[in-house]
Amino acid sequence: MCLKNVNVYIKEADLATSPADKEEMRNSRIKRRVYELLSKAATVHQENNDNDRKELHFVFFRKPTKFLPSEDGSTVGAMELEKTLLKDDGATGKQVAVGTGEFEELKCGIVLKSIGYKSLPIEGLSFDKYRGVVPNLRGRVLSSESETATVEPGLYVVGWLKRGPTGIVATNLHCAEETVDSILEDDRKGLFTDPSGPKRQGRRGLLEILEQKNARYVPFDGWEKIDTKEKADGELKNKPREKITRWNELLEAAREG
Structure with missing residues (x-):
């Protein structure tokens, strides 16, 4: 410093x-x-x-x-x-x-506020109003804030909703890695597999749902196009990248090429 x-x-x-x-x-x-x-x-x-x-x-x-x-x-x-x-x-x-x-x-004679936004509760999930987080254990959503809380199978949380409005960019990286590690660990334990239930459709099933709802989404190759454009625009200004901040411009960049 x-x-x-x-x-x-x-x-x-x-x-x-x-x-x-x-x-x-x-x-x-x-x-x-x-x-x-x-x-x-x-x-x-x-x-x-x-x-x-x-x-x-x-x-x-x-x-x-x-x-x-x-x-x-x-x-x-x-x-x-x-x-x-x-x-x-x-x-x-x-x-x-x-x-x-x-x-x-x-x-003091002036106050400057520099904190993140407090998250809002999500219907159906327990919520700690004081901290503004969903109770969780390494990203696994818990049924309540009590010591006897149980893990909600298949539900995970990340970011400020997980830990509160704290940290820097590197904190977000560690936070996401921790939750992903929990997901992978649960997958290795077979917690996502129900032999007696229907076969899960995975990515294909998700895309079908998005199509049915006429939802606008950006696939991975679209994200790659956004990434390429931001880096190219940044190079013109001697910067690592120039972030695109408008939704319509992001969609346009994702469709280019």
Whole structure:
């Protein structure tokens, strides 16, 4: 984390690690790398005593609960924060931040929100309204949030609906790999095969359903055309790719050639 003319400050207590923290970092290269970057950034400023440098303070283990007005009520004056601590979620073995009931105020004149979107519940599936996720075990959907929850056969979840609006691009990659690993493991165990039932049609059956519903979809060769066009457009601008963001343009690119 190299920010020009900026000193980064992080409380030592926020960088302290518990045995559970160390175990999570051992199992996650991404979390380990993030921790290393933050730890390094927190010590670099000690070598820079220039008063003209700006300051960036990271505050962890705090959950915003409300905005408080300024004295004249015209702008925001502070934020109320609830202190949190990490606790085993009881289902996946991972730690989640939970409120302690202890609050503090952070004075401010402007607030910028930079988080992901909270997922919405899906009819027929259990849903954790607080975290905005479908309860799951390594991507396998669970019947409820309780400790006695059972796995819903054949149902899987990935992305923010699986883990909440957190992480970066690399986090999404790891998240998807974990769910796919669960699917492949269940397939090897024969959980998708019912000897007494009808033969599953697989990809062909899915395509037939899409055709019956007149659904617009992009097959794999269409995605390859989109990929080729984005890379070609990006090359003209000295970029790895130029993303196509409009649905109609994506469909047009998928049909080209």
